[in-house]
Amino acid sequence: MDKIIIEGGRRLCGEIEVHGSKNSALPILAATVLSGGKCKIHNCPALSDVDAAIQILRHLGCKVIREGHTVEVDSSVITVSEIPDDLMREMRSSVVFLGAVLARTGKAEISSPGGCEIGLRPIDLHLSSMRKLGAEITEEHGRLYCSLGNSLHGADITLSFPSVGATENIMIAAAVADGTTVITNAAREPEISDLADFLNGCGAKISGAGDSTVVIEGVKKLHGTCHTVIPDRIEASSYLIAASATGGRVCIKDIIPAHIGALIPVLSEAGCDITTSGRWICLSAPPRLKRVKMIRTMPYPGFPTDVQAIVGAMLSVADGTSVIIENIFESRFKHVPELMRLGAKISVEGRMAVIEGTKYLTGANVVAPDLRGGFALITAGLAAKGETVITGTQHLDRGYEAPEKVLRLLGADVRRINENDGTEKQQTRQLAENVGKPAGESAENRADRHSQEADN
Numbered sequence: 001m002d003k004i005i006i007e008g009g010r011r012l013c014g015e016i017e018v019h020g021s022k023n024s025a026l027p028i029l030a031a032t033v034l035s036g037g038k039c040k041i042h043n044c045p046a047l048s049d050v051d052a053a054i055q056i057l058r059h060l061g062c063k064v065i066r067e068g069h070t071v072e073v074d075s076s077v078i079t080v081s082e083i084p085d086d087l088m089r090e091m092r093s094s095v096v097f098l099g100a101v102l103a104r105t106g107k108a109e110i111s112s113p114g115g116c117e118i119g120l121r122p123i124d125l126h127l128s129s130m131r132k133l134g135a136e137i138t139e140e141h142g143r144l145y146c147s148l149g150n151s152l153h154g155a156d157i158t159l160s161f162p163s164v165g166a167t168e169n170i171m172i173a174a175a176v177a178d179g180t181t182v183i184t185n186a187a188r189e190p191e192i193s194d195l196a197d198f199l200n201g202c203g204a205k206i207s208g209a210g211d212s213t214v215v216i217e218g219v220k221k222l223h224g225t226c227h228t229v230i231p232d233r234i235e236a237s238s239y240l241i242a243a244s245a246t247g248g249r250v251c252i253k254d255i256i257p258a259h260i261g262a263l264i265p266v267l268s269e270a271g272c273d274i275t276t277s278g279r280w281i282c283l284s285a286p287p288r289l290k291r292v293k294m295i296r297t298m299p300y301p302g303f304p305t306d307v308q309a310i311v312g313a314m315l316s317v318a319d320g321t322s323v324i325i326e327n328i329f330e331s332r333f334k335h336v337p338e339l340m341r342l343g344a345k346i347s348v349e350g351r352m353a354v355i356e357g358t359k360y361l362t363g364a365n366v367v368a369p370d371l372r373g374g375f376a377l378i379t380a381g382l383a384a385k386g387e388t389v390i391t392g393t394q395h396l397d398r399g400y401e402a403p404e405k406v407l408r409l410l411g412a413d414v415r416r417i418n419e420n421d422g423t424e425k426q427q428t429r430q431l432a433e434n435v436g437k438p439a440g441e442s443a444e445n446r447a448d449r450h451s452q453e454a455d456n
């Protein structure tokens with residue numbers, strides 16, 4: 001097991017580029033099963049969740065070649081339609097394979113994902129949608145057995161909540177169903193549009209992705225394609241927030257600023273100067289942030305739940321009291337007791353956290369409880385005085401490619417060491433060398449230059 005050691009108190013300054021979106025790459029990799037041909041997916045981040053998706057693809061019989069950030073999947077031959085329990089548990093979002101396997105092979109056997117670190121994650125919307133498309137599903141001993149009486153058929157499906165995963169599963173399965181499927185109250189996340197672009201590249205006929213009504217005209221067959229995954233808006237947001245918590249000045253390259261539209265007013269309210277241009281965003285934070293009165297997490301385009309924990313860590317060093325209301329997941333404050341070890345003053349009641357900003361935090365030993373909670377601890381550790389030691393780094397590896405390396409590029413004093421033998425890891429994962437781009441000019445000059453460019 002690794003631990004991340006942060007010597008806090010340094011301003012983050014400089015320029016980085018983000019990786020491909022985890023939440024786009026995962027459903028796209030699952031959807032390659034349906035293509036029946038060769039798909040080349042570029043900009044796939046090197047994350048343990050992507051490793052898990054590749055393991056599932058190989059288990060199903062696909063040939064997968066991974067070179068740098070490109071994953072080539074040949075799904076000409078699918079040999080099985082069941083996914084073992086251990087592979088399902090590797091990654092919570094493995095349920096998105098359901099629609100792909102069912103549509104490709106006419107049956108699917110998967111585990112029902114249990115409760116998890118951010119609360120129960122039921123899959124009732126996935127299952128009722130698959131039933132509407134013609135699947136018969138039974139559950140025994142935690143396994144779900146899905147089959148098709150005849151073939152999948154189009155249906156009108158209204159989601160009671162705009163679930164991202166359920167929208168993706170329906171789009172994938174309905175792509176090859178007989179007839180037209182209309183999803184009402186569909187999720188509108190950019191990752192939904194990216195999946196639709198990929199499927200359309202394979203020959204699907206999907207329109208309206210990104211809006212709350214998505215129409216899928218089923219086609220007989222798909223084919224292989226090449227696709228580039230969109231930039232990770234949650235990763236970009238994480239580094240912007242971490243920089244803000246340190247009074248820093250950063251530019252993030254290769255992102256789509258509109259995708260982080262809900263975060264920008266929050267950072268502005270906290271006193272940051274933000275400029276965007278094309279695929280850039282530059283931020284300059286004041287020495288002490290201001291409180292943000294109220295943040296409510298909402299489905300996209302609202303404030304993302306995935307950023308809530310991290311922004312909470314930032315606000316724990318702001319001047320004044322902020323309130324966060326978590327509307328998406330029932331239990332997404334598990335990192336709060338750990339933040340409090342660093343001196344954060346946060347009280348949680350149900351879905352509400354009240355954060356009383358303190359002048360400074362002090363380093364402590366903490367355990368990452370989940371992926372985004374883990375990055376919240378990194379953010380707090382960067383802003384704190386002294387040393388913070390974070391264990392539970394396996395959660396971070398699910399969603400951040402070599403975070404210690406990216407942060408070092410921004411001037412942070414961060415190391416990752418192996419807990420057992422104490423050796424420092426130069427490179428967390430095989431692809432870690434490709435993360436950010438150290439530039440020849442000084443970080444501050446670059447931030448200045450890009451904010452000027454953005455002004456033009």
Ligand code: UD1
Pocket residue numbers: 022023024026093120121122123124125126127161162163164165166187191305306328329330
């Ligand atoms: C996706 C993202 C995750 C993000 C979440 C919300 C991926 C791989 N993960 O997760 O990072 O935090 O969207 O933006 O893309 N629900 C049900 N029944 C269902 C499905 C969902 O009640 O059948 C509930 C969930 O418990 C949760 C809410 O709906 O309270 C949102 O879940 P959903 O949008 O499905 O999230 P995921 O697709 O799991």
